[in-house]
Amino acid sequence: METANAGKIIVVEGTTDKRKILQIIKEDVEVICTNGTISFERLDELADSLFGREVYILVDSDKAGEKLRKLFKREFPEAKHLYIDRMYREVATAPAQHLASVLLMADIDVHAEFLNRG
Secondary structure, three states: OOOOOOOEEEEEOOHHHHHHHHHHEOOOOEEEEOOOOOOHHHHHHHHHHHOOOEEEEEOOOOHHHHHHHHHHHHHOOOOEEEOOOHHHOOOOOOOHHHHHHHHHHOOOOEOHHHOOOO
16 A cells, blocks of 8 residues: 555644654554644645645644634645544543544544553
């Protein structure tokens, strides 16, 4: 299978989100940070790397995250949006088990230890 530009990509807000997601996922998925906000120039740069790939948007459940999500819905309507439970508010502070189930429901392979219910 050719994966040069194929494959999955997850867009998150910050580096803490990225580190947490990378710990949980088992398959080779690229995780890109927007650093909270994104300029139109950066969005244009991203467009090339996102083209032809499975794109997932996983942002915080707050005002800034929703603003970013709206922008991606408009600019990349084919992207799949993943949602954390509002009670956790931030991807970085959501329990790994919760994030693992959100990712698994999107057909992203995760490490089994994050699915254990303890």
